[in-house]
Amino acid sequence: MTTALSEPERSPLEAFMEERRRRVEAALDAALPPETAWPGTIHRAVRYSLFAGGKRIRPILVLAAGEAVGGGDADLLPLACAVEMIHTYSLVHDDLPAMDDDDLRRGKPTSHKVFGEAIAILAGDALLTRAFHLMAELPGEADAVAIRRRLQATAILGEACGMSGLIGGQVEDLESEGRAIGKDALERLHRAKTGALLSACVRGGGVLGGATEADLHCLARYADAIGLAFQVVDDVLDATGAAETLGKTAGKDAAAQKATYVSIHGLAGARSLATRLLEDALLAVAPLGDRGRHLAGIAQLIVERES
Amino acid sequence: MTTALSEPERSPLEAFMEERRRRVEAALDAALPPETAWPGTIHRAVRYSLFAGGKRIRPILVLAAGEAVGGGDADLLPLACAVEMIHTYSLVHDDLPAMDDDDLRRGKPTSHKVFGEAIAILAGDALLTRAFHLMAELPGEADAVAIRRRLQATAILGEACGMSGLIGGQVEDLESEGRAIGKDALERLHRAKTGALLSACVRGGGVLGGATEADLHCLARYADAIGLAFQVVDDVLDATGAAETLGKTAGKDAAAQKATYVSIHGLAGARSLATRLLEDALLAVAPLGDRGRHLAGIAQLIVERES
Numbered sequence A, B: 001m002t003t004a005l006s007e008p009e010r011s012p013l014e015a016f017m018e019e020r021r022r023r024v025e026a027a028l029d030a031a032l033p034p035e036t037a038w039p040g041t042i043h044r045a046v047r048y049s050l051f052a053g054g055k056r057i058r059p060i061l062v063l064a065a066g067e068a069v070g071g072g073d074a075d076l077l078p079l080a081c082a083v084e085m086i087h088t089y090s091l092v093h094d095d096l097p098a099m100d101d102d103d104l105r106r107g108k109p110t111s112h113k114v115f116g117e118a119i120a121i122l123a124g125d126a127l128l129t130r131a132f133h134l135m136a137e138l139p140g141e142a143d144a145v146a147i148r149r150r151l152q153a154t155a156i157l158g159e160a161c162g163m164s165g166l167i168g169g170q171v172e173d174l175e176s177e178g179r180a181i182g183k184d185a186l187e188r189l190h191r192a193k194t195g196a197l198l199s200a201c202v203r204g205g206g207v208l209g210g211a212t213e214a215d216l217h218c219l220a221r222y223a224d225a226i227g228l229a230f231q232v233v234d235d236v237l238d239a240t241g242a243a244e245t246l247g248k249t250a251g252k253d254a255a256a257q258k259a260t261y262v263s264i265h266g267l268a269g270a271r272s273l274a275t276r277l278l279e280d281a282l283l284a285v286a287p288l289g290d291r292g293r294h295l296a297g298i299a300q301l302i303v304e305r306e307s
Helices: A002-006 A012-030 A040-050 A057-068 A073-094 A110-117 A118-134 A144-160 A166-175 A183-209 A214-244 A259-302 B002-006 B012-030 B041-050 B057-068 B075-093 B111-115 B117-138 B143-162 B166-175 B184-209 B213-246 B261-304
Strands: none
Touching: A012 A073, A012 A259, A040 A073, A040 A110, A040 A118, A057 A073, A057 A183, A057 A214, A057 A259, A073 A118, A073 A144, A073 A166, A073 A183, A073 B117, A110 A118, A110 A214, A110 B184, A118 A144, A118 B075, A118 B143, A118 B166, A144 A183, A144 B117, A144 B143, A166 A183, A166 B041, A166 B117, A183 A214, A183 A259, A214 A259, A259 B041, B012 B057, B012 B261, B041 B075, B041 B111, B041 B117, B057 B075, B057 B184, B057 B213, B057 B261, B075 B143, B075 B166, B075 B184, B111 B117, B117 B143, B117 B261, B143 B184, B166 B184, B166 B213, B184 B213, B184 B261, B213 B261
16 A cells, blocks of 8 residues: 555656666666676676666667557667667767767766776777677577568668768767857757767667658658757757856857857747757657657657756 | 780789779778768778778688679678778777877878877777678668578677677787786687687678588688688787897797787797698688689688788
8 A cells, every 4th residue: 555655656658768768778788798708898898888877768769669660679679779889889989088088977987987098999889889780680580571671770770870970970079169150060960960860769660660651751750850859958958057057148158169059049049949849740740649659758858858 | 915915924813802802992982972071071081091001801701702602792792891891990999099009000190190089089980880881781672581691791790890809809908918818818819809800701701692501611610710820920920020120039029928829839839820720721611612712722821921
């Protein structure tokens, strides 16, 4: 009786996300050798960053998109793990002294602070390699349709984290530091650096789940909208969070010559852009009906989050 | 008449290798966006290292193994390009200041000397990503058999360059610096760092070419032998090259506490090990008969090379 009373109220979306997050954690753990495997250092470094408390939003998007079109865990979990490994590798490399030179990530010392630069570079390489290796591992009984879908999803993933996606975005980000860039250049940067991988989660999940052409069209439009919304909201939170807690104004980014959606559109403009993108995401998945409810909920969470 | 006279004499093996090398160069060029693609820096950096004059021994092994069992260019070239991209990424990252800190590679400044550390790290990441992306790109008309083989070859590649292969070997190499390691540890290090990728070239080429189980058994044994032979000969050349040109003895590696096949087996012992490994490689491909002649020739070249 008391346990029933003390259980927190969870919305169906929260329950969905929490349950999927647990499956992803277990699958990630199973996809890696134990820390005792040879040579130990690299396994410890890989696990240190991969299990550092990420929200697993990308794998959950894979599962939500794939399940919306009829896919199950066996179809979807390899990509769910792969996108989280790739997201983590990109953080480990971005934090390196030669890149953004960050000492802390999610409140913990970054990989190179704990393991040294050489191992941090190799741990990132290992996560990227394992992601694609995982996509190529198939149960012996897999049929021709499953194999073809796996390869298609891998191609989507490869494009998203390559030179016109994740890596290109990071290069552009490095090169635009201290330089004023315009609205179009900013959008291109974020579509590559953040949007491409988020979009690959949704479209790749759709492909693996057996999406029809019409479904895929909906998913792609949804992915496009949330990919941008994610960054717009990040910029808004950055500006307003700083304003509230440090007494600084939203102008600090502009002063630091860092182009953001707030510096370009203003705070009100950025907020209304986020709202428009959310509306677009909801419209995009409307044709999926009830199947698209988790995707709709996640879009809402992304835009309405406060951290 | 004069042109006919002035043409150099080439053995059938040399002609085979030169012709395949040209195909690989063209395929690598076609697999990458032009330097003018956005963002330019990363494309210049990737091409700088990929076209720095490598001998393309790994892609040639893919083609030789795959052709020996009946494969053609359409089956084999994606893996041939992928292994060269992965070999190049590993060199770019190994040369970084945090790793081996090398300024020169094949007589040219290393990537980080030309483009800076951040771009060198990202160029390595980009080559690794493009390698796996390429493996996932299929012509629309590919049949179920070709698709299944492609995925199998990708899994072999992923294993070879992961934490129990290329990356594990590099970690072990970093950690064994200045430490005495024994014969077994040295062999494990080199099987991972050099042998695994060479083996993946031969076995992956075999899978893509449609090797039977019996063929694959021959190819795996061949790959095992040449993978080790490659490193043994490297160590012999290092020791004797230094002895001849610098007046130093083969003992210098031992003095630097770097374990090599020469420091462990002695020069004569290392040479006879290389000969035994060559014999094993030739025996391994003997059942392939004439189909295995190029593989046999390449093994001979690896062991009898002088640089």
